[in-house]
Amino acid sequence: MRQAGPKFETTDEVDFVIVGSGAAGGVLAKELSSNGFRVVVLEQGPYLTPDQFDHDDLHVFFENALTNKPQLQPTTFRKTSQDKANPQPAVMYGRCVGGSSVHFTANYWRFHEIDFIERSKHGPVAGTGFADWPIPYADLEPYYTKVEWEVGVSGLAGASPFDPPRSKPYAYPPLPVKSGGVIFERAAQKLGWHPFPAPMAILSKPAAGRGACVHCGYCLGFGCEVGAKSSTVASVIPIAERTGRCEIRPDSNVFRIETNERGRVTGVAYFDSQKRQQFQKAKVVVVSANGAETPRLLLLSASKLFPNGLANSSGLVGKYLMPNSFLEVFGVYEHPLNDYKGAAVSRILHDFYEAGAQNGYCGGGGLDSRLAVTPVGFGLGGLPSDAPTWGSAYKSLLREYFTRTMSVSTHGTSLPVESNSFSRHFHRPPRRSEEYCLFDGPRLGNPPGCRCTQDLAPTRPGNAVFRASPRNLPHGQRLENVGYQCRPSCTRCPQSLPMRREQFCYLGARPADHDHPGARLPGC
Ligand SMILES: Cc1cc2nc3c(=O)[nH]c(=O)nc-3n(C[C@H](O)[C@H](O)[C@H](O)COP(=O)(O)OP(=O)(O)OC[C@H]3O[C@@H](n4cnc5c(N)ncnc54)[C@H](O)[C@@H]3O)c2cc1C
Numbered sequence: 001m002r003q004a005g006p007k008f009e010t011t012d013e014v015d016f017v018i019v020g021s022g023a024a025g026g027v028l029a030k031e032l033s034s035n036g037f038r039v040v041v042l043e044q045g046p047y048l049t050p051d052q053f054d055h056d057d058l059h060v061f062f063e064n065a066l067t068n069k070p071q072l073q074p075t076t077f078r079k080t081s082q083d084k085a086n087p088q089p090a091v092m093y094g095r096c097v098g099g100s101s102v103h104f105t106a107n108y109w110r111f112h113e114i115d116f117i118e119r120s121k122h123g124p125v126a127g128t129g130f131a132d133w134p135i136p137y138a139d140l141e142p143y144y145t146k147v148e149w150e151v152g153v154s155g156l157a158g159a160s161p162f163d164p165p166r167s168k169p170y171a172y173p174p175l176p177v178k179s180g181g182v183i184f185e186r187a188a189q190k191l192g193w194h195p196f197p198a199p200m201a202i203l204s205k206p207a208a209g210r211g212a213c214v215h216c217g218y219c220l221g222f223g224c225e226v227g228a229k230s231s232t233v234a235s236v237i238p239i240a241e242r243t244g245r246c247e248i249r250p251d252s253n254v255f256r257i258e259t260n261e262r263g264r265v266t267g268v269a270y271f272d273s274q275k276r277q278q279f280q281k282a283k284v285v286v287v288s289a290n291g292a293e294t295p296r297l298l299l300l301s302a303s304k305l306f307p308n309g310l311a312n313s314s315g316l317v318g319k320y321l322m323p324n325s326f327l328e329v330f331g332v333y334e335h336p337l338n339d340y341k342g343a344a345v346s347r348i349l350h351d352f353y354e355a356g357a358q359n360g361y362c363g364g365g366g367l368d369s370r371l372a373v374t375p376v377g378f379g380l381g382g383l384p385s386d387a388p389t390w391g392s393a394y395k396s397l398l399r400e401y402f403t404r405t406m407s408v409s410t411h412g413t414s415l416p417v418e419s420n421s422f423s424r425h426f427h428r429p430p431r432r433s434e435e436y437c438l439f440d441g442p443r444l445g446n447p448p449g450c451r452c453t454q455d456l457a458p459t460r461p462g463n464a465v466f467r468a469s470p471r472n473l474p475h476g477q478r479l480e481n482v483g484y485q486c487r488p489s490c491t492r493c494p495q496s497l498p499m500r501r502e503q504f505c506y507l508g509a510r511p512a513d514h515d516h517p518g519a520r521l522p523g524c
């Protein structure tokens with residue numbers, strides 16, 4: 001149930017206005033209001049309650065029920081600054097109270113110590129802004145623990161030898177393993193690797209008025225109907241509202257942060273649910289509108305005093321974006337796995353988390369077993385591209401594949417490259433939600449997956465067929481957006497990843513289509 005928070009007047013100078021109620025904004029709202037401050041959270045999306053989340057794939061994925069809508073908020077995209085930027089969906093994020101934490105996959109492992117000191121350890125990488133963090137892991141550890149317990153994270157402390165030190169175990173025991181997780185675990189152990197239960201921001205036991213995961217399988221992309229997924233709307237936002245000092249104001253699209261002649265913020269201008277322009281006064285403005293919208297709003301708030309936008313004396317706002325890289329290979333087994341059930345991920349390993357310079361690249365990541373597809377999504381994109389698309393042959397292939405498929409995914413870092421950036425191109429006067437933003441295509445550091453996934457495929461147990469997926473993209477990116485290259489220094493990967501060419505192998509495929517030797521079904 002939605003808690004009724006206070007209502008502030010726009011003329012009330014509140015202590016804090018928070019723009020965006022997602023993973024960051026929700027936590028800040030709870031912290032600030034619990035510490036006595038008066039807070040207004042402005043969220044452009046609706047306030048949805050668990051009874052409004054459903055399993056309607058078409059509504060959620062094709063009508064962007066929970067995410068930003070390209071029709072309403074068009075973006076343009078270009079691969080290099082020399083190219084013409086064309087209208088094209090370029091980013092995807094949660095657009096509702098709770099932000100992207102509502103529809104996210106809920107993987108919740110911590111950064112490792114190496115993430116904070118990579119530059120000192122591996123040295124500079126030419127053409128990048130590779131740098132250490134200004135703080136070490138140890139400074140953040142108490143806050144990781146606090147968040148894990150307050151939002152609700154399930155996992156098994158000490159299960160991975162690569163885990164950074166922690167002051168407390170996880171708040172809840174791990175979620176049950178899925179069939180794909182069992183296969184992954186056995187295969188990885190055979191290879192001498194160290195799989196462990198995936199830390200997930202999902203309750204494995206009921207708590208704080210929220211249900212435990214019922215393994216509905218409509219998780220990635222969907223809101224959780226039982227409140228088990230630890231989005232900020234399920235976990236910390238209700239606490240903030242209960243303080244009586246935090247108002248969540250949905251359907252409020254902020255388009256400008258105002259400053260006075262002394263350069264201090266005075267509040268924010270926004271469009272309300274009736275598309276009327278409003279101004280909320282505040283002493284402090286927190287911009288937690290995610291990696292895409294935060295720089296856009298800061299750039300749009302340029303003034304005489306700040307001609308390059310707010311907080312941009314360095315000129316770096318919106319630059320050096322580091323999307324996480326994501327590669328996925330699918331395995332089709334001869335027996336049903338029903339891996340579509342439950343939360344997306346159940347087993348993971350971090351043996352390649354710290355891929356040092358000796359591998360020809362730096363910046364590693366995790367490998368996990370997962371399946372996060374729904375029937376409609378799988379029916380439209382789960383089969384190899386030259387599979388039949390209608391009729392009984394299509395139906396029987398779909399029946400065969402949907403129940404027998406699992407995937408192994410990688411999630412790696414990317415290098416900070418200046419041209420991975422947002423810039424603005426906006427209409428004057430600003431019209432509601434119509435400012436374009438430009439996004440240079442990511443030129444990523446080498447994703448660890450181009451090595452690990454190929455290693456894993458031939459050694460899989462059972463008769464599985466693995467194929468690379470056309471969905472091997474950084475989160476929030478679409479295939480056509482990505483100029484994806486391995487860095488030339490990546491010696492293990494034989495070629496730039498041919499992202500436009502699907503590599504697949506399934507019953508009846510031509511041998512020339514195989515990219516994973518040994519990964520064949522009988523008759524393939
Ligand atoms: C499909 C998908 C799967 C993911 N899976 C994982 C995962 O498994 N594990 C993980 O750690 N991370 C995952 N992420 C990433 C994670 O969700 C984000 O990193 C995180 O939510 C970012 O938090 P944030 O608060 O910065 O932004 P968000 O959570 O995106 O919140 C920003 C909020 O600001 C609002 N907003 C934006 N502009 C304005 C404006 N002008 N006015 C008012 N409101 C505005 C947005 O509507 C949104 O609600 C995933 C992301 C996606 C897209």
Ligand code: SF4
Pocket residue numbers: 202212213214215216217218219220222223224225226227228229342343344
């Ligand atoms: S799989 Fe579990 S956490 Fe995910 S939406 Fe279903 S019940 Fe919620």
